[in-house]
Amino acid sequence: MSAVERFLKSRDLRAPRKDDNFEIKVAEQLDQREFSELVRQYKYAGRETLNYFIITGISDFDLSEIAEEVSHRLPTHEEAHEVVKEPFLAEYEQFGSRLYLAIGYYIYAGSEDPITGASTGVPITQRIVVVIEEDMDLVEIRGSDEGMVENVRDEICKALGKYKPSVKQRPDFGPQFQKEFNSLVETYFNLKVRVDDQEDSTLDSISFTSTEDEEGNRRDAREDDRVEEELSERGAEITMGYVELTEGFRFNINREKGKLSFTKAEQEEKINQVTEIIHNVLRETGEYTQSQISGIEDVPE
Known part of the structure; x- marks a missing residue:
């Protein structure tokens, strides 16, 4: 019901009260075009x-x-x-x-x-x-x-x-990708930092979770002095995080495995937007060129 409600609000349509008749009320108020669009937005999408x-x-x-x-x-x-x-x-x-x-x-x-x-x-x-x-x-x-x-x-x-x-x-979500991608991220709610590789260290990564401000809004974890200190060290980088690109558009990103995940049922158009962003960042960082060059590795001499 929450997913359908988000669709209705995105189309400036009235969302009925959530009760046992919610689906029936939605179906009654949508015309055929709107109903088909609702199905299309969630048929292959969701919590993916x-x-x-x-x-x-x-x-x-x-x-x-x-x-x-x-x-x-x-x-x-x-x-x-x-x-x-x-x-x-x-x-x-x-x-x-x-x-x-x-x-x-x-x-x-x-x-x-x-x-x-x-x-x-x-x-x-x-x-x-x-x-x-x-x-x-x-x-x-x-x-x-x-x-x-x-x-x-x-x-x-x-x-x-x-x-x-x-x-x-899998695409290279390396340091250059991180630099370009981070400029698009409004907030990191939590993140994992790979720390500087020191011989006497028993840690390879540190996780941080942001706190709330006086109004109940989550802060950007990158703004914390401890996070800034870790990221300033040689070899340190953000490997994973729960991010927000625009208001309400949130997902987890795992740079090491080249994947991301949505914790709530997301619409198709939103997923397409983030894929377009990933594509543009990879293009900016030259990853496509590197991949095409690597294609000659399997060609016999």
Whole structure:
């Protein structure tokens, strides 16, 4: 209900009172266009973990071509067997300049026989969503299972004939990225700093959480003297943090693993905005050029 309420407010529409009839009241006040937009904003979005990969040259393919090649490689839901973590193509859709590939897979959820007490497994489906932007080599894969995310990435690459490890790397969210990205962050609510590597130190990182001011607003953790002192040391850098870019637009970023996550159900347009920001920062820091040059690593002499 909170997610739907945020959508309504973003469209200057009235949000009904949250009760047992909330969904019915929303459906009654929306016309077909508004209802379709509500579905589109949350169909592939929500509380997502975004894993980023630079797949060099994927922008050379038309989105329809990518969808066709992936559908040839992966089975459909009806064709798939209940094999643990074997991906299948559940659906694909194109919205504007973005292709969405909904990839399903099975896991076994534990249960217990009520009579014998024996442990049994019940197959259930999970989902990973691949988002490919037209004319962009930065691919976004939404999913929290890191192993499955990388497996799905590899299947997409194999479908397109891109097997080389060097053309499907996580982007470098290194010091140069941090410098550019931090200039866009209004507030760090908490952060983890990799400390200066000293021989006698027993720490490799320190975590900081911001406090509230007199009005109840959270301060920016970067403004604390202790954080500034740590970041001034050689080799120190922010590796993780919970950030706010604009009012109410918050997410966790893990620079070391090249991913971010939303703690509340976020709309598609918001997720697209942050991916565009990541893309622009990577372009500013020259990461795409480095990735394309590294593509020659697997070419025999």
